[in-house]
Amino acid sequence: MSTSTYDPCLLITIEDQNAFGIVGMQTDDTLMLVTDAFSSLEEKKLEKAQFRSKPKTVLTPDIKMDFNGCTLMMEGNSIRLRQKGQGGKICLVDVNAPSRAQQYMEQRARGAYIASTCQPETSFDLSVAAQAQQPSEEDIRALNKRLKWQMENLDRGLRYVPVDLMHAKLMVFVDGSFANNMDLSSQLGFILMLVNESTDTDNTFTIRGNVIHYSSTKCKRVTRSALASEIYGMVNGFDMGIAIATTLKMIVERLGLAEIPLIICTDSYSLYECRVKLGTTKEKRLMIDIMALRQSYERREITEIRWINGEDIPADAFTKASPNRALECFIESNNLTVRVDGWISKQLINKTID
Numbered sequence: 001m002s003t004s005t006y007d008p009c010l011l012i013t014i015e016d017q018n019a020f021g022i023v024g025m026q027t028d029d030t031l032m033l034v035t036d037a038f039s040s041l042e043e044k045k046l047e048k049a050q051f052r053s054k055p056k057t058v059l060t061p062d063i064k065m066d067f068n069g070c071t072l073m074m075e076g077n078s079i080r081l082r083q084k085g086q087g088g089k090i091c092l093v094d095v096n097a098p099s100r101a102q103q104y105m106e107q108r109a110r111g112a113y114i115a116s117t118c119q120p121e122t123s124f125d126l127s128v129a130a131q132a133q134q135p136s137e138e139d140i141r142a143l144n145k146r147l148k149w150q151m152e153n154l155d156r157g158l159r160y161v162p163v164d165l166m167h168a169k170l171m172v173f174v175d176g177s178f179a180n181n182m183d184l185s186s187q188l189g190f191i192l193m194l195v196n197e198s199t200d201t202d203n204t205f206t207i208r209g210n211v212i213h214y215s216s217t218k219c220k221r222v223t224r225s226a227l228a229s230e231i232y233g234m235v236n237g238f239d240m241g242i243a244i245a246t247t248l249k250m251i252v253e254r255l256g257l258a259e260i261p262l263i264i265c266t267d268s269y270s271l272y273e274c275r276v277k278l279g280t281t282k283e284k285r286l287m288i289d290i291m292a293l294r295q296s297y298e299r300r301e302i303t304e305i306r307w308i309n310g311e312d313i314p315a316d317a318f319t320k321a322s323p324n325r326a327l328e329c330f331i332e333s334n335n336l337t338v339r340v341d342g343w344i345s346k347q348l349i350n351k352t353i354d
Contacts, residue, residue: 002250006213006243012250013038020254026068070117075159078334082157083114090151092144095137104135104143111147118157120191121327122146123216124318131181131218160210161334164196165257169303170248171195171207172241172264175315176219176233178226186219186229189318190237191327192244194260206337211330213240216318221285228286230268233319235289238264242301261303265338267310309339 001011001023009025019041021034034042039056046053059065059079065072071084090110093103108129115122125146132139174190181187195209215236223229245262252260296302310316314327314336330336 004243004247004250006240006247010247012247013254014250017254022251024067029067031065031067068117069113070157077162079160080157081118081160082155083118086110086114087150087154090147092147093140095140100140101135104129104132104140107147108143111143111150114150119150119153120158120211120214121317121331122150123214124187124189124320124323127187127216127218128181128321131183156331158211158331159334161208163194163209165252165255165260167196168194168209168260169197169207170212170241170245170260170262171197172237172262173313173315174230174234174237174264174266175313175319176223176226176229176231176268177319178223178229180320181218186223186232187216187319188219188229188233188236189216189315190214190233190240191315191318192237192241193314193330194248200337203340204337205340206335208335210334212244214318215240224283227268227270228283230266230271231286231289233315234264234266234271234293237315238293238296238302242296245301262301263304263306264302265306265308265313267308267313267316269307269341307341309341312336312338 001021002014004010004012007024011021011023011025013019013021016037019035019038021032021038021042023034024031032039057063057065059072059074061074066084069084069086070081073080073082090107093100093107097103108126111122112126112130115126125142129135129139129143129146135143171193172190173193176189177187179186191214192212193207193209194212195207197205197207199205217236219229219232221228221232223232241262241264245260248260252258293302311324312326313324314330317323317327326336326338
């Protein structure tokens with residue numbers, strides 16, 4: 001098997017067409033999507049090597065599976081992913097307790113674990129909570145508000161629906177908020193989705209698919225403008241998008257399908273304009289990042305960059321305390337309609353460079 005560049009614990013078969021398998025490992029858990037031939041071959045190899053292993057559990061409508069602290073269950077032709085037991089351990093932090101700092105750290109960690117596995121809409125609040133070294137009463141109240149929501153929504157998680165790989169696209173929605181943290185640092189966020197797209201006539205497109213990866217992090221660099229935070233957010237999303245696109249390429253090649261295009265979406269007009277007009281910024285670090293993105297576009301690593309309406313970008317939930325409802329709508333229905341304000345074509349990039 002070959003190791004994925006996206007995750008060293010994600011393995012994909014590279015030889016036998018019949019024994020196809022995708023294997024994900026997490027400590028002592030293994031999650032596999034395999035053919036019967038692969039499963040039988042694995043059993044023979046384990047027996048030959050005299051390795052002990054837990055008996056396999058096959059996901060069916062009547063049988064649930066546990067993996068990485070989550071429970072997977074089949075609902076019709078979709079798969080539901082929800083937290084397993086950490087949600088039941090969450091409790092609110094007592095503001096007046098002498099050990100409130102310790103409680104704050106413990107409960108934030110529990111909430112963040114659930115956020116990282118199956119509740120992306122809680123990522124921003126818990127990322128901000130992690131930045132408080134000596135939590136104040138205001139910090140504790142903010143954390144308790146998010147923890148209360150998690151306690152009341154233990155069954156909320158992600159749903160995975162079938163996607164036509166023949167016409168699938170990997171979309172990266174990126175966003176950045178300038179100096180919105182307590183220390184005036186910027187918050188960066190992105191979300192990757194594997195979707196099928198249908199184009200409407202009124203400059204809108206509708207996507208249906210699944211969440212692949214998401215992130216809400218404090219920017220480690222000093223940002224002096226909103227443009228800088230947007231660029232750093234796009235760079236983070238692009239780097240992860242390339243890693244996942246490489247993994248998907250390995251999978252679709254094994255299945256005999258065409259390469260899946262990578263599309264980046266942003267709601268920042270200044271960043272959109274900066275992609276075709278390098279002179280809009282004088283910061284050398286930003287110019288390097290812009291040129292790197294432009295070079296990736298020339299190499300076809302990026303298929304398309306779209307400037308979309310700010311009310312339709314799901315990455316908004318990873319950078320703001322009061323975001324739009326795009327991410328919430330997608331999680332609830334696996335569908336999202338997005339309005340397009342502009343796009344960057346390869347011909348326009350070539351003309352600008354010349």
